[in-house]
Amino acid sequence: MAVTWLRRLANQAPVPVFPVVGIAGEAALEALYLSPAVTVVQSPKRARALAVMGSIDYRDQQALRRVHGQVPAPRVTAWCSAMAVPQELSGSAIVVDATDQLGQQIQQAVHSLDAGQQSSDPNLCPDQPPAPWKGVGDGHGGEGMMGGKPYGRPMAMPEDDLRDGLQLDPLVFSIGPFSPLLPPGMAAKVTLHGDVIAGWEVLSRPYELTLPAVFYQALEQPVAVADLELARAAFHIRRLAAALQLNGLGAHARRLRHHAVELKPGQSIDDLVNARVLQSLRWVAGAGKGIVHDENWIRLRGPAARAGGDARDARLNDPAYVALGFEPVVQKQGSCAARWKQWRDEAGQALTLAAAAAKARAMSSPSGAVESPVGELTKSTPPVDISDLMPSLLVGLEWSEAMSVLASFDMAAVRYTDVIQLQGGGE
Amino acid sequence: MSAVDITFYINAAIAIYAGWRVFVTDSMVRASFFLLISFLAVGVIMLLLAAVYLGVALFFMMAVEMMVMALFMVMFMMNPAGLNPMKMVHQEKVAIAAGVVAFAALSAVAVFGEFPSRTIPEGWQPVVSLGHELLGDSMLVFESAGVTLLATMIAVVMLTSHRGRYGDANHGSRPPGLEPGGDPADKPEETEEGGHHHHHHHH
Amino acid sequence: MTSTLLIASACTVLLALLVGAYCVAAIDGAITARVTGQTPGNPLLIPLQNAARLWHAPHNETETPDRPALRLAPVLYLVLAAMGLALVPWSRDFVPVDLTTGIVFWGAIEPLATVLVFLKGWAPNAHFPLLGAYRYVSLGLSYILVSMFVLIGVALPAESLQISAVVDTQAELWNVVRQPLGLPLFLVVGLGVSFWGPLNFIDADDLHGGAASEEAGRVQLLWSTGRAAMLLAFSAIAASAFLGGWHGPWLPGPVWLILKTLAVVVLLVILGHTLPRVSPERFLTIAWVILLPLSFLSLAGAGVEALL
Numbered sequence: 033m034a035v036t037w038l039r040r041l042a043n044q045a046p047v048p049v050f051p052v053v054g055i056a057g058e059a060a061l062e063a064l065y066l067s068p069a070v071t072v073v074q075s076p077k078r079a080r081a082l083a084v085m086g087s088i089d090y091r092d093q094q095a096l097r098r099v100h101g102q103v104p105a106p107r108v109t110a111w112c113s114a115m116a117v118p119q120e121l122s123g124s125a126i127v128v129d130a131t132d133q134l135g136q137q138i139q140q141a142v143h144s145l146d147a148g149q150q151s152s153d154p155n156l157c158p159d160q161p162p163a164p165w166k167g168v169g170d171g172h173g174g175e176g177m178m179g180g181k182p183y184g185r186p187m188a189m190p191e192d193d194l195r196d197g198l199q200l201d202p203l204v205f206s207i208g209p210f211s212p213l214l215p216p217g218m219a220a221k222v223t224l225h226g227d228v229i230a231g232w233e234v235l236s237r238p239y240e241l242t243l244p245a246v247f248y249q250a251l252e253q254p255v256a257v258a259d260l261e262l263a264r265a266a267f268h269i270r271r272l273a274a275a276l277q278l279n280g281l282g283a284h285a286r287r288l289r290h291h292a293v294e295l296k297p298g299q300s301i302d303d304l305v306n307a308r309v310l311q312s313l314r315w316v317a318g319a320g321k322g323i324v325h326d327e328n329w330i331r332l333r334g335p336a337a338r339a340g341g342d343a344r345d346a347r348l349n350d351p352a353y354v355a356l357g358f359e360p361v362v363q364k365q366g367s368c369a370a371r372w373k374q375w376r377d378e379a380g381q382a383l384t385l386a387a388a389a390a391k392a393r394a395m396s397s398p399s400g401a402v403e404s405p406v407g408e409l410t411k412s413t414p415p416v417d418i419s420d421l422m423p424s425l426l427v428g429l430e431w432s433e434a435m436s437v438l439a440s441f442d443m444a445a446v447r448y449t450d451v452i453q454l455q456g457g458g459e
Numbered sequence: 460m461s462a463v464d465i466t467f468y469i470n471a472a473i474a475i476y477a478g479w480r481v482f483v484t485d486s487m488v489r490a491s492f493f494l495l496i497s498f499l500a501v502g503v504i505m506l507l508l509a510a511v512y513l514g515v516a517l518f519f520m521m522a523v524e525m526m527v528m529a530l531f532m533v534m535f536m537m538n539p540a541g542l543n544p545m546k547m548v549h550q551e552k553v554a555i556a557a558g559v560v561a562f563a564a565l566s567a568v569a570v571f572g573e574f575p576s577r578t579i580p581e582g583w584q585p586v587v588s589l590g591h592e593l594l595g596d597s598m599l600v601f602e603s604a605g606v607t608l609l610a611t612m613i614a615v616v617m618l619t620s621h622r623g624r625y626g627d628a629n630h631g632s633r634p635p636g637l638e639p640g641g642d643p644a645d646k647p648e649e650t651e652e653g654g655h656h657h658h659h660h661h662h
Numbered sequence: 663m664t665s666t667l668l669i670a671s672a673c674t675v676l677l678a679l680l681v682g683a684y685c686v687a688a689i690d691g692a693i694t695a696r697v698t699g700q701t702p703g704n705p706l707l708i709p710l711q712n713a714a715r716l717w718h719a720p721h722n723e724t725e726t727p728d729r730p731a732l733r734l735a736p737v738l739y740l741v742l743a744a745m746g747l748a749l750v751p752w753s754r755d756f757v758p759v760d761l762t763t764g765i766v767f768w769g770a771i772e773p774l775a776t777v778l779v780f781l782k783g784w785a786p787n788a789h790f791p792l793l794g795a796y797r798y799v800s801l802g803l804s805y806i807l808v809s810m811f812v813l814i815g816v817a818l819p820a821e822s823l824q825i826s827a828v829v830d831t832q833a834e835l836w837n838v839v840r841q842p843l844g845l846p847l848f849l850v851v852g853l854g855v856s857f858w859g860p861l862n863f864i865d866a867d868d869l870h871g872g873a874a875s876e877e878a879g880r881v882q883l884l885w886s887t888g889r890a891a892m893l894l895a896f897s898a899i900a901a902s903a904f905l906g907g908w909h910g911p912w913l914p915g916p917v918w919l920i921l922k923t924l925a926v927v928v929l930l931v932i933l934g935h936t937l938p939r940v941s942p943e944r945f946l947t948i949a950w951v952i953l954l955p956l957s958f959l960s961l962a963g964a965g966v967e968a969l970l
Contacts, residue, residue, distance in 0.1 A: 038714050039718065041707075041710055041711050041714040042711065042715040042717065042718050044703065044711040045711035045712050045714065068700070068702050074870045074871045074875065075871045075874075077877070078875070078877065104720040104722045104878050146718060161725060190535070201535060203789060205789050213868065213870065224789075226534050227797055227942075277867055279867075279939050280860065280862055280866065280867060283693075283694045283697035283698050284698075284935075286697075287698045309938075312938050315940060315941070315944065316938045316939060316940065316941055317939075317942060317944075318941070430942060431793060431797075431869070432868045432939075432941065432942060435868040436868070488784060492777070492781070511761070511763050512762075512766065512823075515763045515766045515769075516770075519766070519769050519770035519772075519773050522776070522777055523803065526773060526777050526780065529780065530796070530800055533796050534796065584762070585762070586762050586763060599965075602965075606811075606958055610955075610958065613950060613954070617950075
């Protein structure tokens with residue numbers, strides 16, 4: 033009796049879910065964030081369920097199986113993807129089509145799993161130690177002070193430290209492709225000295241980013257400027273939410289995510305988030321770092337370029353925007369904090385523009401180039417991947433600084449060809 | 460046996476067991492925390508001996524000390540949870556001999572020494588009397604000197620820090636010559652060192 | 663001490679610890695709901711629901727963990743919080759443990775808690791927890807010094823290291839007025855010891871949750887309870903050392919103590935939701951260049967006042 037009472041109490045709480053975001057999975061992830069039935073967690077180990085959203089590249093299938101194995105059993109896998117469910121999971125995974133139902137269905141599935149009405153997912157990876165004991169005897173595993181390689185991994189040997197001439201052991205590991213700290217699909221091999229990044233090798237580039245549909249439509253046909261600007265504001269606000277979350281302000285991040293779905297033209301950005309909270313971001317690790325120098329500067333685009341003082345903006349070529357008196361906002365420093373400020377300022381400007389455009393019923397005029405929230409989108413050259421700039425930016429930074437710098441960039445290329453084909457096919 | 464006796468025996472056993480584990484365990488971090496446990500048990504015994512201040516002071520001093528030791532071990536050698544086991548004893552024969560001699564000497568003191576046996580007077584304040592015994596009237600001087608010394612230590616660390624406010628502390632520095640105005644004694648090494656730093660700036 | 667009083671003291675401390683940890687979680691939930699503008703349910707039930715969920719959630723097993731440390735660290739952290747709470751006087755006559763060196767004992771609890779928090783990150787044998795623990799400890803050492811000086815400052819006017827004596831000297835004037843720098847400096851220590859908000863360097867989201875990234879189920883429940891309990895114990899000590907403890911007009915002593923303790927809890931939780939996690943490098947500078955000299959200044963002021 034007591035147990036069922038406790039169980040009933042437990043079922044009232046939201047279920048922790050680890051998101052695996054693939055190509056075109058961004059919208060489902062946002063819906064998952066808003067669902068009161070689940071909480072999105074940063075680590076699969078604390079989750080009860082895995083939510084696979086969007087399609088996962090072939091090269092990352094093995095990584096997906098590993099992440100699946102990291103969710104402690106008994107677990108639930110939710111499939112919200114155009115991909116086929118793997119053979120082993122076909123009996124147990126729940127397939128969800130509507131993204132707004134995802135949270136609820138996961139919660140129900142976990143409840144019926146706990147009640148014993150449903151069985152857990154089988155393990156996709158063999159449940160055995162990755163590095164079994166290879167040492168001699170059961171003591172130090174070998175001869176001498178270091179004791180050999182009992183788990184098949186050698187003890188790290190000291191290397192010169194980057195900063196102060198100490199000799200420290202490097203710690204080498206890889207993160208990604210489903211780490212919430214990196215864009216979906218990106219994987220990197222990291223070498224750390226203490227918590228200073230001594231090496232950053234991009235193992236795989238991020239998946240192509242799917243923008244809100246209105247930006248693709250604007251390439252082909254006139255669309256309401258108000259719609260474009262509201263979509264832009266929502267896009268920037270969500271990324272600000274990610275920056276707040278990274279720096280320990282999860283409640284404010286959730287507030288922003290909830291506001292991002294119901295933006296109204298003319299809303300003030302200060303109503304959405306306390307101005308002082310956003311200003312405080314320049315006090316966090318890495319806020320003054322991440323400045324792109326020299327020849328790579330030209331490869332930055334959109335808000336990242338404008339945060340460094342380059343006023344390039346495709347909206348300047350659109351008569352509708354000129355009529356509304358549009359002037360791009362720019363920052364000077366080009367640092368991590370400047371890019372965050374740029375997102376905030378552009379979101380605020382977009383909300384004001386949307387109000388003016390709604391009043392004037394302004395329509396954009398397709399001229400071959402649309403200013404998307406991540407840079408200029410043209411038919412011939414959608415924004416390309418810049419993840420190869422990261423090693424030069426991140427090496428020498430402390431871990432937390434590096435994570436802030438990563439959270440201030442749009443690294444992924446923008447998905448283009450197949451989206452346009454889909455749209456053309458649909459019409 | 461009173462509660463005090465039982466507490467004493469338990470803590471004495473913990474102190475000895477944890478002290479023994481320091482040498483048998485296979486990770487430096489674990490060894491330092493076993494040493495901490497051993498000291499904490501000794502601290503409890505000191506509390507039983509009415510040395511209230513010394514016992515509690517032992518708690519926090521050893522906690523900070525062992526934490527700093529473990530921190531440096533992790534900093535220099537990332538070996539989480541002792542994944543790669545290491546041997547904690549070196550020069551075993553010398554160490555065993557030294558240990559046996561020290562044990563015999565201390566035991567001799569314990570067995571043959573004469574310890575005073577006085578009951579604690581009523582209203583005795585061990586903390587206050589310890590303070591007077593140690594420092595007497597110079598408490599204020601001692602405390603001021605303590606804070607001044609700490610401030611000096613911090614200032615020295617700041618001044619000698621490699622990463623200075625205006626760049627590397629040793630930027631452009633040159634060791635003194637063998638004779639006045641002459642070349643530095645270890646010139647070949649110095650150029651290598653210089654090359655090293657140059658290399659670092661390129662990162 | 664008679665055995666009845668002993669049992670009463672132990673029960674009071676344990677009850678206060680459990681109810682207090684629940685209150686911290688409920689206050690945290692209420693303030694989160696206020697910030698997000700979303701009310702997911704009855705705020706009084708949410709902490710219980712989450713606890714029940716964690717109780718039933720499966721355990722996460724890592725590769726070759728340090729099992730004794732993994733199991734002992736959260737329990738001992740909770741025990742330390744209970745020890746801290748036991749030092750707090752509830753009224754003139756009722757002090758569960760009236761140690762003559764109570765202030766120094768709390769000073770020992772802080773570094774011991776730091777050791778246990780380090781073990782939280784070290785034991786699972788995984789790099790993100792280890793990085794979090796490493797970062798937490800290297801920064802934690804800088805505020806423990808501040809804590810020592812602030813605590814010596816409150817012991818000076820009392821001419822005693824006993825917490826009940828420190829409370830007694832505040833009958834007319836609270837230490838927060840007498841030593842205005844003390845409480846703000848001490849609050850920084852509270853955020854650090856319970857790894858809360860801007861000083862949560864170990865369970866940080868920039869490490870996928872840091873040490874918490876390998877915790878699930880009951881271990882996670884134990885740590886979150888311990889963390890809330892430590893915040894509560896710290897707040898009770900802060901209320902006794904700076905806000906006059908049980909002193910206050912009209913109401914009985916224990917009620918004043920509870921009110922003041924909860925006020926400190928609310929302040930700390932609001933700080934946690936308002937300030938982002940500071941940059942480690944900047945915090946090191948703040949701690950050594952600003953906080954530590956300020957604590958010297960506060961101590962010097964207290965010393966001069968004691969001499970006059």
